[in-house]
Amino acid sequence: MRKSSAEYKKHLFSMKNNLWMNGQKISRDDPRLEPGINLMSQTYDLLSHPKIGPLLRAKSHLTGKEINRFCHIHQTSEDLMTRHDLTKEFQLHTGTCIQRCGGCDTLNAFDIVSYNVDKLKGTDYHKRFLKYLQYFQENDFVAPITITDPKGDRTLRPHQQHDPDQYLHVVERKSDGIVVRGAKFHNSMAPYGEELLVAPTRALRPEDKDWCVCFAVPADWEGVKMVCTYVQHRPRKKMPAFYTQFGSAESSTIFDNVFVPWERVFMCGETEFGHEPGRLSSLYHRYNYSACKPAAIQILLGAAALAADYNGIERTQHVQAKLADMIATGQLIYATGSMAAINAKKAPSGTMVPDETLVHAARYLAGSKIYHEYETLSDIAGGLASTLPYEEDFFNPEVGPLLHKYIARKKGVPPEHIHKLWRYINELVAGANTGRAQGGGLHGGGSPIMEQIAMRFTYDLEKDKENVKRLCGITESK
Numbered sequence: 001m002r003k004s005s006a007e008y009k010k011h012l013f014s015m016k017n018n019l020w021m022n023g024q025k026i027s028r029d030d031p032r033l034e035p036g037i038n039l040m041s042q043t044y045d046l047l048s049h050p051k052i053g054p055l056l057r058a059k060s061h062l063t064g065k066e067i068n069r070f071c072h073i074h075q076t077s078e079d080l081m082t083r084h085d086l087t088k089e090f091q092l093h094t095g096t097c098i099q100r101c102g103g104c105d106t107l108n109a110f111d112i113v114s115y116n117v118d119k120l121k122g123t124d125y126h127k128r129f130l131k132y133l134q135y136f137q138e139n140d141f142v143a144p145i146t147i148t149d150p151k152g153d154r155t156l157r158p159h160q161q162h163d164p165d166q167y168l169h170v171v172e173r174k175s176d177g178i179v180v181r182g183a184k185f186h187n188s189m190a191p192y193g194e195e196l197l198v199a200p201t202r203a204l205r206p207e208d209k210d211w212c213v214c215f216a217v218p219a220d221w222e223g224v225k226m227v228c229t230y231v232q233h234r235p236r237k238k239m240p241a242f243y244t245q246f247g248s249a250e251s252s253t254i255f256d257n258v259f260v261p262w263e264r265v266f267m268c269g270e271t272e273f274g275h276e277p278g279r280l281s282s283l284y285h286r287y288n289y290s291a292c293k294p295a296a297i298q299i300l301l302g303a304a305a306l307a308a309d310y311n312g313i314e315r316t317q318h319v320q321a322k323l324a325d326m327i328a329t330g331q332l333i334y335a336t337g338s339m340a341a342i343n344a345k346k347a348p349s350g351t352m353v354p355d356e357t358l359v360h361a362a363r364y365l366a367g368s369k370i371y372h373e374y375e376t377l378s379d380i381a382g383g384l385a386s387t388l389p390y391e392e393d394f395f396n397p398e399v400g401p402l403l404h405k406y407i408a409r410k411k412g413v414p415p416e417h418i419h420k421l422w423r424y425i426n427e428l429v430a431g432a433n434t435g436r437a438q439g440g441g442l443h444g445g446g447s448p449i450m451e452q453i454a455m456r457f458t459y460d461l462e463k464d465k466e467n468v469k470r471l472c473g474i475t476e477s478k
C-alpha cells in the first residue's frame, strides 16, 4: 500500500509517453493533467485525515494486509457501508468527483464473473484474476473503468458492424496470449491511470465470441494510444480557493493491435457471460453514485442556502421549499444506497453485491433530479451567478471598489465574502466543469432510462399484482 501520493506520481511520471492532446504527444507531467493528478493524489494523502483516513483503509481478503479501499473487494455489508461513507466524505472534502471509483468497481465485477465462468466452463480465469488482484493491491494502482466502445451503428451487434473494430475484439490467439484491436471512449481519468481494466460494453451473442474479452494492461502498454481532453477550473490569481486545484481528464483510448498475455486475460469468448462484467461494474458504480450525488447535492445546497442568507431571503417561503426539496432528494438517495448495502447478498465468489433494485432506484432519482438542483442554485443566486465580472476587475484600483460596493447585499456581510461565494457559484453553474458535471450526473454509470429498464428486470411486480388481486377478491389466475 502506498503511503503517499509521491509514490503514485513517481510511477506515473516514469510511464512511457503514449498520450496525445490537441495534436501533440504529451507526457504525463503535462500541466493540463495536473488538476486531475492532484485529485488522485488525495486518495493517498488523505490517509492521514482524521475522518477520511480510516475510511480509506481496508484489509485485503487475499493477504490480510492493509490496502487502500479503492483496491478492495467488498466482503461484507459493512465494507459497502464504509465505501459509501468514504465516497460521500471525500466528495464533500474536495468538492468534486473522486474519479478513482471505476477501477475498484471493475475489479469487483471481474472477481464475481471470473469465478462464475470457471464454475460453468472449467476455465482458470479466477485464479489468474486473484494473482493479478494481489499485484494490483500491493502496488496500490489507479485504474479507470474502460468499457464503453465507440459502437458504430447503434442498431447492429458487434459482429454485424461494417468495421469490426467498432467494438474492441480479439484479432489473434497465440500460445502466450491474445492480440486485441479496437477502442474505448469516454475513458475518465485514464490519462493519469496506471492500469486499464477492459470489459465488453453490451450483451453478446455466440457470433460475437471474438468481442467477448476481459483483460488488464498497463496504461502505457505497447499499442495503447490515448487521445486526451481535460477540464480545469478557471485559475485564481488573487483569491486562492481549495477546490480550484482539482480537475479531470478523459481519453479516447485506442488499442492498436495490443498483445495481452494470458495471465492478464480474465474472460475470452464465453458470450453467455458477455454482459456481466459491464452490468456489475455499472451496478457498483451506481451504488457509489448513491453517495457521491448526495454529497454533490449538499455542496449545491450549501451554496444555495448561503446565497439566500447573504441575499436576505433565507426565511421566505419559496426559498425554504426549494431548499427542503434538495434536502429530501439528497437524503433519499443516500438512504436508498445505505439500504442497498444492508440488503446486500454474497455472490458465489464471496464478493458482496448491493441490492440491485435499490441501487437503480437511488441512481435513477439522482440522475433525473440533477438539473433541478442546478436550477435551484441558479434561481436563488440570481443572474450574478452567470455574469460575475472577472476576478482581476475586483482588484483594479478604479473599478474594483465600485464592484465591491455594488455586489454588497445584506448589511453586515463583507462584500469580499459575497465575491468569494458568487465566484464559487459561478464556477458551479456557469464554469468550465458545469456541463460535464451535469452530463456526468445524468448519464455517468448509465442514463435514467437504463435504471428504469434495470428496475423492471429486478423488481418483482408480479408479487404486487398478486397482492392487489387478493385485496380485490380476484381468485382466478387471470
Ligand SMILES: Cc1cc2nc3c(=O)[nH]c(=O)nc-3n(C[C@H](O)[C@H](O)[C@H](O)COP(=O)(O)OP(=O)(O)OC[C@H]3O[C@@H](n4cnc5c(N)ncnc54)[C@H](O)[C@@H]3O)c2cc1C
Pocket: 102, 144, 145, 146, 147, 148, 150, 151, 154, 155, 156, 184, 185, 186, 187, 188, 189, 436, 439, 440, 443, 444, 445, 446, 447
Ligand atoms: C462524463 C462522462 C464520463 C464517462 N466515463 C466513462 C468511463 O470512465 N468509462 C467508460 O467505459 N464509459 C464512460 N462513460 C460512457 C457512458 O457510460 C456512455 O456515454 C453511456 O453508456 C452512453 O453511451 P454513448 O455515449 O455511446 O451513447 P449512445 O449509445 O450513442 O446513445 C445516444 C442515444 O442513442 C440511443 N441508442 C443507443 N443505442 C440504441 C439502440 N440500439 N436503439 C435505440 N436507441 C439507441 C440512446 O438511448 C441515446 O439516446 C462516460 C460518459 C460521460 C458522459
Ligand code: SF4
Pocket: 087, 091, 096, 097, 098, 099, 100, 101, 102, 285, 288, 289, 292, 293, 440, 444
Ligand atoms: S461520479 Fe461518483 S461514482 Fe463516479 S467516479 Fe465520481 S465520485 Fe465515483
